[in-house]
Amino acid sequence: MAAALPPPQRLSAPIVPDAAMSSDDRIKAQLMTARDLGRTLDRMAQQIIERFDPEAAASPADTFALVGLQTRGVHLARRLQRRIETQTGRELPLGLLDVTMYRDDVRLRLEQPEIQTTRIPFDVTDRELVLVDDVVFTGRTGRAALDALMDRGRPATIQFLTIIDRQHRELPISVDIVGREVPTLPGEEVRVRVTEVDEEDGVWLVNAPASRPTADDGR
Amino acid sequence: MAASKSSAALDRPDALRHQHLLDLSSYEADEIQYLLDTAQEFREVLDRPIRQVPTLQGTSVASLFFEPSTRTKLSFNLAAGRLSAETVSLSKASSSVTKGETLKDTARNVEAMKVDVVVLRHPSPGAPHFLARCTDSVILNAGDGAHAHPTQALLDVLTMRTHVDSLEGLNVSIIGDITHSRVARSNVQALTTLGAAVTLCGPETMLPVEMEAAMDVRTTTRLDEALDGCDIAMALRIQMERQNAGLFPSTREYHRQFGITANHLRRHPDLLIMHPGPVNRGIELTDAVVDHERSIILSQVTNGVALRMAVLYVLAPRRDGA
Numbered sequence: 001m002a003a004a005l006p007p008p009q010r011l012s013a014p015i016v017p018d019a020a021m022s023s024d025d026r027i028k029a030q031l032m033t034a035r036d037l038g039r040t041l042d043r044m045a046q047q048i049i050e051r052f053d054p055e056a057a058a059s060p061a062d063t064f065a066l067v068g069l070q071t072r073g074v075h076l077a078r079r080l081q082r083r084i085e086t087q088t089g090r091e092l093p094l095g096l097l098d099v100t101m102y103r104d105d106v107r108l109r110l111e112q113p114e115i116q117t118t119r120i121p122f123d124v125t126d127r128e129l130v131l132v133d134d135v136v137f138t139g140r141t142g143r144a145a146l147d148a149l150m151d152r153g154r155p156a157t158i159q160f161l162t163i164i165d166r167q168h169r170e171l172p173i174s175v176d177i178v179g180r181e182v183p184t185l186p187g188e189e190v191r192v193r194v195t196e197v198d199e200e201d202g203v204w205l206v207n208a209p210a211s212r213p214t215a216d217d218g219r
Numbered sequence: 220m221a222a223s224k225s226s227a228a229l230d231r232p233d234a235l236r237h238q239h240l241l242d243l244s245s246y247e248a249d250e251i252q253y254l255l256d257t258a259q260e261f262r263e264v265l266d267r268p269i270r271q272v273p274t275l276q277g278t279s280v281a282s283l284f285f286e287p288s289t290r291t292k293l294s295f296n297l298a299a300g301r302l303s304a305e306t307v308s309l310s311k312a313s314s315s316v317t318k319g320e321t322l323k324d325t326a327r328n329v330e331a332m333k334v335d336v337v338v339l340r341h342p343s344p345g346a347p348h349f350l351a352r353c354t355d356s357v358i359l360n361a362g363d364g365a366h367a368h369p370t371q372a373l374l375d376v377l378t379m380r381t382h383v384d385s386l387e388g389l390n391v392s393i394i395g396d397i398t399h400s401r402v403a404r405s406n407v408q409a410l411t412t413l414g415a416a417v418t419l420c421g422p423e424t425m426l427p428v429e430m431e432a433a434m435d436v437r438t439t440t441r442l443d444e445a446l447d448g449c450d451i452a453m454a455l456r457i458q459m460e461r462q463n464a465g466l467f468p469s470t471r472e473y474h475r476q477f478g479i480t481a482n483h484l485r486r487h488p489d490l491l492i493m494h495p496g497p498v499n500r501g502i503e504l505t506d507a508v509v510d511h512e513r514s515i516i517l518s519q520v521t522n523g524v525a526l527r528m529a530v531l532y533v534l535a536p537r538r539d540g541a
Contacts, residue, residue, distance in 0.1 A: 098260070101272040101302075111234060112533055115260040151269045 025191065025206040031164065031182060034201035037192075040179040041076070044161060045083035047177050048130055051159075052088070061090045063156075065124070069133040069145060070098040070116040075196040076163065077132035095120035097131075102144035118148075125153035130161055130177075134192035137166040137184075139173030146173075164190050164203060235533050239351045239358040242367035243408040251409055255377050258522065258529035264301060265525060275304035278535050281334040282308045283325060284361070285341045290496060290520070291361050291371070295338045298527035304535070307332065322346055326353045335536050339363070357534050365399045371495055372405030374526040376413065378519045379451055382491055387414035392445040394477055395455030395503060396425040396466070397438075402495045403455060407434050420445035421477065424466040442477050446487055453493040454479055454503040470502050481507040491515055 032040065052060045068077030074096050085091045098116040100106060106113065131145055142160055149155060161177040166184045182190060182205065189208040195201050235250050243251070264272055280299040284292055292308070299306045309328070322341070329337055329350070336357045339347045344366035351358040362368040376386065383389055391410055397403045397419045407430075410417050417436040419426060431438045439445050446452060457473060467473045478501075484490060492504065492514040500506050508514060 101264070101274040106274055107276075107278065107535070107537060112537075115257050115532070117260060118263050147273070151272070152267060 022208060024209045025189070025204075027204050027206050028188065029205045030202060031180065031190070031205055032203035037163070037179075037201050037203060040163060041079050041083060044177050044179065045080050045087065048080065048161075049084060049088060051128065052090075059090055060088070061092055063126075064128045064130070065093040065095060065122055067095040067097050067120070067129055067131050067145075067149065069131065069141065070096060070118075071197060072134040072192055072194050073097075073132045075194045076134060076192075077130075078196075080130075080132065080161075093122040095122065097145060097148055099141055099144035099148050102148045104140060104144070120152060123153060124149055124155045126156050129155045129158045131158055133160075133162045134194075135164045135166055135190050136160070136162040136173070136175055136178075137168060137190075139169045139171035142173040143171050163192050166190055238534070239347070239360075240369050240530055240534060241347045241351060241358060241360050243369050243372060243405055243412070244367075246369075246408075246412065248412050248414070251373065251376070251412060254373060254526070254529050254533060255380060257533055258373075258377050258526040259381075261525040261528040261532070262522070264528070265521065271301050271303060273303045274532060275299070275302040275535055278302075278304040278336065278531075279332075279334045280304045280306050280336045280338060280531065281329065281332060281356075282306065282338040282361070283329070283340070284308070284310050285321070285325075285339075285346075286362065288340055288361070290523070291340065291368075294520075294523040295359075295361060295370075295527050298524050298531055301524065302528055302531055304336075304531065307334065322349055323353075326350055329354050329356055336531065336534070357536055359530060359534065362401055365401050365404070367405045367408075368401040369405050369409075370523070370527055370530060371402050372409040373530070374519060374523045375402075375406055375453065375493060375495070376409045377522045377526050378493065378515055379415075379491075381518070381522070382515055383450060386410070389415040389451065390418070390449050391415050391451045391453065392418040392420055392449045393453045393455065394420045394442065394445055394479070396457060397421050397430065397455075398425045398427050399458065400455050404434075406453065407436055411435050418445050418449065422467050422473070442479075442483075446479075446483055446490065449487065449490060451491045451493060452479060453495070454498075456495065456497065457499055457502055459499075470499070474502050478502060478505065479508050480505045481511070484508060484511060484513060493519060496520070 066077040066081055068074035077094055081092055081094050096117055096119045098118045100113045100115050129149065133141065136142060146158065149158060159176040162175050163179040165175050165178045165181045167181065184190065187207055189206050191204045191206055193200055193202055235253060264270055282292055282295055296306050334356055336359060337350065338359045338361050339350060340361040341363050344364035346363050347358045347360040360367055360369055380386060393403045393406060407417050419430060419436050419438045420442060423440050426438055426440060430436060479492065490513065492508055492511065494504060494516050496516065498504055498509055500509055
């Protein structure tokens with residue numbers, strides 16, 4: 001039954017903290033189709049809009065911002081931005097964040113993770129930030145992202161949004177907006193794929209061979 | 220450690236396949252590009268209110284400078300500090316020990332200090348290579364005699380890359396005392412590896428003829444020829460102490476033949492100017508050229524910190540237990 005998946009985009013690339021599909025992955029279940037993912041994003045955009053204060057004089061574009069975690073969080077954040085703009089006519093500022101420099105395991109890995117672009121084109125101080133990632137697992141990426149954002153100022157709030165919560169947290173990091181909770185077993189991984197980098201949309205539960213350092217370990 | 224490193228490198232053709240940065244002769248294009256790409260991302264840290272990240276916490280970096288340097292030393296220490304590494308400095312007070320003994324002593328001191336990374340500047344060519352053979356630390360060459368200055372060349376190339384579309388086919392002229400310049404040698408290696416065409420220009424006494432064949436470059440003793448069709452001109456510092464060695468008659472004579480002036484910039488409307496510093500104003504470049512909008516000298520300095528952050532990040536040793 002198990003089918004080998006098409007090879008990921010950059011097999012030779014250094015480990016990056018995201019859920020790139022590996023050619024060694026064996027699919028166990030599809031958790032979301034492209035349509036499911038689209039509907040989940042619709043609902044999440046709605047949940048963000050509900051946080052806008054209709055009484056406030058300032059536009060949400062001046063008080064809110066989306067911050068996507070490299071790599072897939074960036075694309076998901078961009079899609080949320082578009083949905084929010086379509087519904088409210090407000091374009092929230094969008095930041096890109098790579099947390100590699102803040103990871104607690106960066107010196108433990110045999111290979112140095114590649115550093116990707118960070119661009120936060122707004123002042124975070126006093127802003128309501130929505131941190132967007134594809135999967136939350138141990139909470140270590142979330143911790144690193146919080147530190148990275150705090151080094152830029154003092155946000156009013158930071159909400160954490162993820163498509164999948166795999167549970168098994170190792171740090172006290174909670175998720176505020178979640179697509180689906182999926183308690184995973186040892187050896188299982190969750191792969192969120194987005195057309196921008198993976199040629200298809202959807203979420204899969206896979207068995208990843210333990211021999212290979214998987215893309216989202218330590219997540 | 221070394222064995223596991225090389226086997227990991229085999230799985231990842233785009234990673235750095237080196238443990239040290241001694242010179243650029245064995246660095247391939249993808250490795251240089253990887254360092255430049257990483258440096259590009261570190262530029263972002265330098266533009267923030269808090270210019271520090273915790274990445275290299277617990278890593279110790281020793282700078283051993285056996286030759287005077289302000290810029291390179293400052294730049295390396297700043298880079299290490301921005302990455303939260305711990306830095307120690309050891310400058311050699313002028314003493315009478317012979318070079319061989321000094322290096323062995325250095326190696327022993329380094330071993331005793333248990334540092335992870337050693338940044339070494341030394342007057343003897345090959346000193347970093349020697350140190351790399353006899354210690355377990357990662358060695359970064361910050362200039363060894365007239366041999367190599369790899370981080371300077373990498374930051375130069377990074378600066379060029381931010382100002383031009385592509386390094387491939389770019390025409391770069393390096394003007395000055397080529398014979399004694401480790402900056403020129405390392406730049407030639409980096410630039411030719413990345414597909415740029417290099418012209419070396421200087422007085423005959425400072426222009427080794429054998430370099431043309433050995434390093435795949437063009438040489439000329441005429442500045443006009445060097446600037447013809449040139450995209451970027453890099454002037455090298457004239458060492459004042461060489462004046463007494465009879466290599467050129469006078470600094471004024473040198474300026475007349477090899478100094479770049481506003482006239483040259485007018486004649487070559489797209490020419491960019493670089494200089495590894497410190498500039499002798501009025502000799503290699505006139506005031507007007509140093510301060511010209513097409514002079515990208517200060518951008519070299521900023522890139523120096525980002526580039527050295529990248530080198531430290533990529534080469535700092537992993538902790539055991541990975």
